[in-house]
Amino acid sequence: MFAQLLWSLSVLLAALSGTADSNGWTLQSNFLITGPKASLTYASSVAAGAQTAMEECKHQFSWDRWNCTDNALSMFKPNTLPANRETSFVHAISAAGVMYVLTRNCSKGAFEQCGCDLTNNGKKAEGGWTWGGCSDDIAFGERISKMYSDGVENGQDARAAMNLHNNDVGRKAVRQTMKRVCKCHGVSGSCTTKTCWLQLADFRAIGVFLKKKYKKADKVDYVRGQLTENNSASSKRNTGLKKDMVFLEDSPDYCRENLTVGSRGTLGRECLRGGGKNMDKYEKKSCKRLCKDCGYVPKRITTEVTSSCNCKFHWCCSVKCSQCTKTVTKYICVQRESSKNRRKNVRKKSKQRRRNRGNN
Known part of the structure:
Protein backbone atom coordinates (compact mmCIF):
# COMPACT_ATOMS: atom_id res chain seq x y z
CA MET A 1 0.00 0.00 0.00
CA PHE A 2 1.20 3.47 -0.80
CA ALA A 3 2.40 5.64 2.04
CA GLN A 4 -0.10 8.18 3.32
CA LEU A 5 -1.01 10.52 0.45
CA LEU A 6 -2.33 13.76 1.90
CA TRP A 7 -5.30 13.98 -0.33
CA SER A 8 -7.03 17.16 0.65
CA LEU A 9 -7.46 19.92 -1.89
CA SER A 10 -5.47 22.39 0.16
CA VAL A 11 -2.38 20.22 0.41
CA LEU A 12 -2.50 19.37 -3.27
CA LEU A 13 -2.66 23.04 -4.16
CA ALA A 14 0.31 23.80 -1.94
CA ALA A 15 2.29 20.93 -3.41
CA LEU A 16 1.52 21.83 -6.99
CA SER A 17 2.45 25.45 -6.49
CA GLY A 18 5.86 24.37 -5.23
CA THR A 19 5.15 25.20 -1.60
CA ALA A 20 5.10 22.93 1.41
CA ASP A 21 3.42 22.76 4.77
CA SER A 22 5.13 23.29 8.11
CA ASN A 23 6.59 19.80 7.90
CA GLY A 24 8.15 20.46 4.51
CA TRP A 25 5.72 18.16 2.71
CA THR A 26 5.10 18.29 -1.03
CA LEU A 27 3.40 15.82 -3.29
CA GLN A 28 6.60 15.02 -5.13
CA SER A 29 8.79 14.77 -2.03
CA ASN A 30 6.28 12.46 -0.36
CA PHE A 31 6.68 9.99 -3.20
CA LEU A 32 10.46 10.31 -3.24
CA ILE A 33 10.91 9.92 0.50
CA THR A 34 8.26 7.44 1.55
CA GLY A 35 6.65 5.94 -1.51
CA PRO A 36 7.68 2.70 -3.20
CA LYS A 37 9.80 3.05 -6.32
CA ALA A 38 6.87 1.97 -8.49
CA SER A 39 4.99 5.10 -7.53
CA LEU A 40 7.65 7.31 -9.12
CA THR A 41 6.47 6.12 -12.54
CA TYR A 42 3.13 7.81 -12.05
CA ALA A 43 3.99 10.71 -9.72
CA SER A 44 4.06 13.42 -12.39
CA SER A 45 0.76 12.21 -13.87
CA VAL A 46 -0.86 12.20 -10.43
CA ALA A 47 0.36 15.77 -9.85
CA ALA A 48 -0.88 16.86 -13.28
CA GLY A 49 -4.23 15.19 -12.61
CA ALA A 50 -4.58 17.02 -9.31
CA GLN A 51 -3.75 20.33 -11.01
CA THR A 52 -6.30 19.63 -13.74
CA ALA A 53 -8.92 18.87 -11.10
CA MET A 54 -8.29 22.03 -9.12
CA GLU A 55 -8.43 24.26 -12.18
CA GLU A 56 -11.75 22.69 -13.11
CA CYS A 57 -13.02 23.11 -9.54
CA LYS A 58 -12.27 26.83 -9.72
CA HIS A 59 -14.01 27.10 -13.08
CA GLN A 60 -17.15 25.28 -11.94
CA PHE A 61 -17.47 27.39 -8.78
CA SER A 62 -16.21 30.72 -10.13
CA TRP A 63 -19.61 32.40 -9.55
CA ASP A 64 -20.64 30.49 -6.42
CA ARG A 65 -20.31 31.76 -2.87
CA TRP A 66 -17.78 29.00 -2.21
CA ASN A 67 -15.39 29.32 -5.12
CA CYS A 68 -12.71 26.71 -4.51
CA THR A 69 -10.12 29.32 -3.51
CA ASP A 70 -6.58 28.44 -2.50
CA ASN A 71 -6.70 30.60 0.62
CA ALA A 72 -10.02 29.25 1.82
CA LEU A 73 -8.61 25.74 2.00
CA SER A 74 -4.89 26.11 2.58
CA MET A 75 -5.22 26.14 6.37
CA PHE A 76 -6.65 22.66 6.55
CA LYS A 77 -4.80 19.46 7.33
CA PRO A 78 -6.00 16.18 5.81
CA ASN A 79 -9.57 15.21 6.78
CA THR A 80 -10.18 18.40 8.73
CA LEU A 81 -12.17 19.94 5.89
CA PRO A 82 -15.83 19.95 6.93
CA ALA A 83 -17.57 16.77 5.74
CA ASN A 84 -19.97 18.84 3.65
CA ARG A 85 -21.13 19.04 0.05
CA GLU A 86 -18.12 21.10 -1.08
CA THR A 87 -15.59 18.64 0.34
CA SER A 88 -17.48 15.86 -1.43
CA PHE A 89 -16.94 17.66 -4.72
CA VAL A 90 -13.25 18.14 -3.92
CA HIS A 91 -12.74 14.40 -3.47
CA ALA A 92 -14.77 13.48 -6.54
CA ILE A 93 -13.09 15.94 -8.92
CA SER A 94 -9.63 15.09 -7.55
CA ALA A 95 -10.07 11.34 -8.07
CA ALA A 96 -11.47 12.02 -11.54
CA GLY A 97 -8.56 14.29 -12.46
CA VAL A 98 -5.93 11.75 -11.47
CA MET A 99 -7.73 8.93 -13.30
CA TYR A 100 -8.17 11.14 -16.37
CA VAL A 101 -4.51 12.14 -16.75
CA LEU A 102 -3.23 8.63 -16.01
CA THR A 103 -5.57 7.23 -18.69
CA ARG A 104 -4.63 9.91 -21.22
CA ASN A 105 -0.90 9.44 -20.67
CA CYS A 106 -1.31 5.68 -20.91
CA SER A 107 -2.86 6.05 -24.38
CA LYS A 108 0.01 8.35 -25.37
CA GLY A 109 2.53 5.63 -24.52
CA ALA A 110 3.95 7.32 -21.43
CA PHE A 111 4.05 4.04 -19.47
CA GLU A 112 5.53 0.72 -20.48
CA GLN A 113 2.79 -1.20 -18.71
CA CYS A 114 -0.11 -0.02 -20.87
CA GLY A 115 -1.30 1.50 -24.11
CA CYS A 116 -4.57 1.21 -26.00
CA ASP A 117 -7.42 -0.92 -24.74
CA LEU A 118 -7.80 -3.51 -27.49
CA THR A 119 -10.09 -5.83 -25.50
CA ASN A 120 -13.10 -5.47 -27.81
CA ASN A 121 -11.31 -4.91 -31.11
CA GLY A 122 -12.80 -6.96 -33.92
CA LYS A 123 -16.11 -7.51 -32.13
CA LYS A 124 -19.40 -6.50 -33.73
CA ALA A 125 -21.60 -4.09 -31.81
CA GLU A 126 -25.30 -3.29 -31.99
CA GLY A 127 -25.85 -0.85 -34.83
CA GLY A 128 -23.62 -2.67 -37.28
CA TRP A 129 -20.31 -1.05 -36.38
CA THR A 130 -17.13 -2.86 -35.33
CA TRP A 131 -14.85 -2.22 -32.37
CA GLY A 132 -11.40 -1.07 -33.48
CA GLY A 133 -8.88 1.75 -33.23
CA CYS A 134 -7.32 2.80 -29.93
CA SER A 135 -9.77 2.93 -27.05
CA ASP A 136 -8.48 4.74 -23.96
CA ASP A 137 -7.55 2.23 -21.26
CA ILE A 138 -9.66 3.62 -18.44
CA ALA A 139 -9.34 0.39 -16.46
CA PHE A 140 -5.64 1.16 -16.02
CA GLY A 141 -6.29 4.78 -15.05
CA GLU A 142 -8.99 3.73 -12.62
CA ARG A 143 -6.80 1.11 -10.94
CA ILE A 144 -3.81 3.38 -10.40
CA SER A 145 -5.95 6.36 -9.39
CA LYS A 146 -7.68 4.21 -6.78
CA MET A 147 -4.33 3.22 -5.27
CA TYR A 148 -3.33 6.85 -4.87
CA SER A 149 -6.56 8.58 -3.91
CA ASP A 150 -8.00 5.80 -1.74
CA GLY A 151 -4.69 4.82 -0.13
CA VAL A 152 -4.89 7.63 2.42
CA GLU A 153 -8.19 6.44 3.87
CA ASN A 154 -7.07 3.94 6.49
CA GLY A 155 -9.95 4.59 8.88
CA GLN A 156 -13.26 2.76 9.07
CA ASP A 157 -15.41 5.65 10.24
CA ALA A 158 -18.08 7.80 8.62
CA ARG A 159 -15.59 10.28 7.23
CA ALA A 160 -13.47 7.62 5.53
CA ALA A 161 -16.59 6.01 4.08
CA MET A 162 -17.75 9.37 2.72
CA ASN A 163 -14.39 10.15 1.13
CA LEU A 164 -14.05 6.71 -0.47
CA HIS A 165 -17.59 6.91 -1.78
CA ASN A 166 -17.03 10.31 -3.41
CA ASN A 167 -13.68 9.23 -4.84
CA ASP A 168 -15.58 6.42 -6.55
CA VAL A 169 -18.24 8.84 -7.85
CA GLY A 170 -15.45 10.87 -9.43
CA ARG A 171 -13.92 7.85 -11.15
CA LYS A 172 -17.33 6.72 -12.39
CA ALA A 173 -17.79 10.17 -13.94
CA VAL A 174 -14.76 9.58 -16.17
CA ARG A 175 -16.33 6.35 -17.43
CA GLN A 176 -19.81 7.79 -17.82
CA THR A 177 -18.67 10.74 -19.93
CA MET A 178 -16.53 8.78 -22.40
CA LYS A 179 -17.50 9.33 -26.01
CA ARG A 180 -17.63 6.97 -28.96
CA VAL A 181 -15.55 8.04 -31.95
CA CYS A 182 -16.06 6.35 -35.31
CA LYS A 183 -14.35 6.17 -38.69
CA CYS A 184 -16.09 5.19 -41.92
CA HIS A 185 -14.61 2.83 -44.50
CA GLY A 186 -15.83 2.43 -48.05
CA VAL A 187 -15.42 3.41 -51.68
CA SER A 188 -15.65 7.11 -52.56
CA GLY A 189 -16.32 8.22 -49.02
CA SER A 190 -19.20 5.83 -48.42
CA CYS A 191 -19.68 4.29 -44.99
CA THR A 192 -19.92 0.62 -45.91
CA THR A 193 -18.30 -0.35 -42.63
CA LYS A 194 -17.67 1.67 -39.52
CA THR A 195 -14.97 1.22 -36.89
CA CYS A 196 -15.46 2.80 -33.46
CA TRP A 197 -13.54 3.21 -30.22
CA LEU A 198 -14.04 4.89 -26.84
CA GLN A 199 -12.24 8.12 -26.03
CA LEU A 200 -12.01 10.33 -22.96
CA ALA A 201 -14.28 13.36 -23.05
CA ASP A 202 -12.84 16.83 -22.45
CA PHE A 203 -12.29 17.27 -18.72
CA ARG A 204 -14.70 20.21 -18.83
CA ALA A 205 -17.50 17.73 -19.56
CA ILE A 206 -16.50 15.75 -16.47
CA GLY A 207 -16.52 18.94 -14.40
CA VAL A 208 -20.03 19.81 -15.61
CA PHE A 209 -21.19 16.25 -14.89
CA LEU A 210 -19.84 16.35 -11.33
CA LYS A 211 -21.24 19.84 -10.67
CA LYS A 212 -24.70 18.40 -11.39
CA LYS A 213 -23.93 15.56 -8.97
CA TYR A 214 -22.88 18.16 -6.39
CA LYS A 215 -26.21 19.98 -6.67
CA LYS A 216 -28.12 16.73 -6.15
CA ALA A 217 -25.83 15.31 -3.44
CA ASP A 218 -27.44 13.32 -0.62
CA LYS A 219 -26.96 13.96 3.06
CA VAL A 220 -26.26 10.60 4.71
CA ASP A 221 -25.84 8.91 8.07
CA TYR A 222 -23.37 6.18 8.94
CA VAL A 223 -25.23 3.17 10.34
CA ARG A 224 -23.62 -0.17 11.16
CA GLY A 225 -20.70 0.45 8.82
CA GLN A 226 -22.79 1.68 5.90
CA LEU A 227 -23.78 5.02 4.46
CA THR A 228 -27.54 5.45 4.67
CA GLU A 229 -29.82 8.18 3.37
CA ASN A 230 -30.20 10.78 6.12
CA ASN A 231 -32.81 9.81 8.75
CA SER A 232 -33.87 6.85 6.69
CA ALA A 233 -33.15 3.18 6.26
CA SER A 234 -34.49 3.21 2.72
CA SER A 235 -33.36 0.93 -0.05
CA LYS A 236 -31.42 3.85 -1.52
CA ARG A 237 -28.61 2.81 0.81
CA ASN A 238 -27.72 -0.03 -1.55
CA THR A 239 -28.81 1.36 -4.90
CA GLY A 240 -29.16 5.08 -5.62
CA LEU A 241 -26.46 6.24 -3.23
CA LYS A 242 -23.83 4.39 -5.23
CA LYS A 243 -24.35 6.86 -8.06
CA ASP A 244 -24.70 9.99 -5.93
CA MET A 245 -22.26 12.33 -4.24
CA VAL A 246 -22.80 12.19 -0.46
CA PHE A 247 -22.02 14.41 2.53
CA LEU A 248 -22.41 14.23 6.32
CA GLU A 249 -22.67 17.89 7.40
CA ASP A 250 -24.61 20.90 6.15
CA SER A 251 -22.61 23.65 4.46
CA PRO A 252 -21.94 26.88 6.39
CA ASP A 253 -23.02 30.38 5.40
CA TYR A 254 -20.46 31.15 2.72
CA CYS A 255 -21.63 34.78 2.58
CA ARG A 256 -19.57 35.55 5.67
CA GLU A 257 -15.91 34.97 6.39
CA ASN A 258 -15.45 32.02 8.73
CA LEU A 259 -11.99 30.54 8.43
CA THR A 260 -12.76 27.64 10.75
CA VAL A 261 -15.05 26.19 8.08
CA GLY A 262 -13.07 27.40 5.06
CA SER A 263 -15.26 30.35 4.11
CA ARG A 264 -13.70 33.59 2.86
CA GLY A 265 -17.08 35.23 2.43
CA THR A 266 -18.25 37.14 -0.63
CA LEU A 267 -17.29 40.67 0.43
CA GLY A 268 -14.96 42.00 -2.28
CA ARG A 269 -15.87 39.26 -4.77
Missing part, protein backbone atom coordinates in the same frame (compact mmCIF):
# COMPACT_ATOMS: atom_id res chain seq x y z
CA GLU A 270 -16.41 40.18 -8.40
CA CYS A 271 -19.79 39.54 -10.00
CA LEU A 272 -21.11 39.92 -13.54
CA ARG A 273 -23.63 42.44 -14.82
CA GLY A 274 -24.86 43.59 -18.18
CA GLY A 275 -26.30 40.41 -19.64
CA GLY A 276 -23.70 39.88 -22.35
CA LYS A 277 -24.33 37.32 -25.08
CA ASN A 278 -21.68 34.98 -23.70
CA MET A 279 -23.13 34.95 -20.17
CA ASP A 280 -25.31 32.03 -19.10
CA LYS A 281 -28.25 32.34 -16.68
CA TYR A 282 -26.15 31.41 -13.68
CA GLU A 283 -23.55 34.08 -14.45
CA LYS A 284 -26.23 36.72 -15.04
CA LYS A 285 -27.53 36.18 -11.50
CA SER A 286 -24.07 36.26 -9.89
CA CYS A 287 -24.48 39.79 -8.45
CA LYS A 288 -27.72 38.76 -6.77
CA ARG A 289 -26.20 35.54 -5.44
CA LEU A 290 -22.88 36.95 -4.24
CA CYS A 291 -23.87 40.48 -3.25
CA LYS A 292 -27.57 41.17 -2.75
CA ASP A 293 -28.55 37.85 -1.17
CA CYS A 294 -25.59 38.17 1.20
CA GLY A 295 -26.53 41.67 2.34
CA TYR A 296 -24.02 43.50 0.15
CA VAL A 297 -24.43 45.68 -2.92
CA PRO A 298 -22.60 45.46 -6.26
CA LYS A 299 -20.37 48.48 -6.83
CA ARG A 300 -19.21 49.52 -10.28
CA ILE A 301 -15.47 50.16 -10.53
CA THR A 302 -13.18 50.89 -13.45
CA THR A 303 -9.63 49.71 -13.70
CA GLU A 304 -6.91 49.80 -16.33
CA VAL A 305 -5.55 46.53 -17.67
CA THR A 306 -2.32 46.33 -19.66
CA SER A 307 -1.72 43.45 -22.05
CA SER A 308 0.27 42.57 -25.16
CA CYS A 309 -1.23 43.60 -28.48
CA ASN A 310 -0.38 44.22 -32.14
CA CYS A 311 2.08 41.32 -32.09
CA LYS A 312 4.19 40.88 -35.21
CA PHE A 313 6.59 38.16 -36.29
CA HIS A 314 10.08 39.38 -37.19
CA TRP A 315 12.49 37.32 -39.30
CA CYS A 316 14.12 35.46 -37.78
CA CYS A 317 12.89 34.43 -35.17
CA SER A 318 11.07 36.63 -32.71
CA VAL A 319 7.67 38.07 -31.97
CA LYS A 320 7.43 41.71 -30.91
CA CYS A 321 4.33 43.14 -29.28
CA SER A 322 3.10 46.52 -28.17
CA GLN A 323 1.65 47.10 -24.72
CA CYS A 324 -1.95 48.25 -24.87
CA THR A 325 -3.95 49.61 -21.96
CA LYS A 326 -7.72 49.45 -21.84
CA THR A 327 -10.26 50.47 -19.25
CA VAL A 328 -12.32 47.60 -17.86
CA THR A 329 -15.53 47.91 -15.87
CA LYS A 330 -16.10 45.46 -13.03
CA TYR A 331 -18.60 44.98 -10.24
CA ILE A 332 -17.58 43.95 -6.74
CA CYS A 333 -19.58 43.23 -3.59
CA VAL A 334 -19.31 46.02 -1.00
CA GLN A 335 -20.96 46.89 2.31
CA ARG A 336 -24.23 48.78 2.17
CA GLU A 337 -24.03 52.44 3.13
CA SER A 338 -25.59 53.34 6.45
CA SER A 339 -28.69 55.57 6.30
CA LYS A 340 -26.70 58.43 7.79
CA ASN A 341 -23.91 58.18 5.20
CA ARG A 342 -26.43 57.78 2.40
CA ARG A 343 -28.22 61.02 3.36
CA LYS A 344 -24.88 62.77 3.70
CA ASN A 345 -23.80 61.68 0.21
CA VAL A 346 -27.15 62.71 -1.28
CA ARG A 347 -26.80 66.20 0.20
CA LYS A 348 -23.22 66.40 -1.04
CA LYS A 349 -24.21 65.44 -4.60
CA SER A 350 -27.13 67.89 -4.52
CA LYS A 351 -24.83 70.76 -3.52
CA GLN A 352 -22.40 69.78 -6.27
CA ARG A 353 -25.18 69.86 -8.90
CA ARG A 354 -26.34 73.34 -7.74
CA ARG A 355 -22.75 74.57 -7.84
CA ASN A 356 -22.31 73.22 -11.37
CA ARG A 357 -25.54 74.91 -12.54
CA GLY A 358 -24.34 78.19 -11.01
CA ASN A 359 -21.05 77.97 -12.86
CA ASN A 360 -22.88 77.45 -16.12
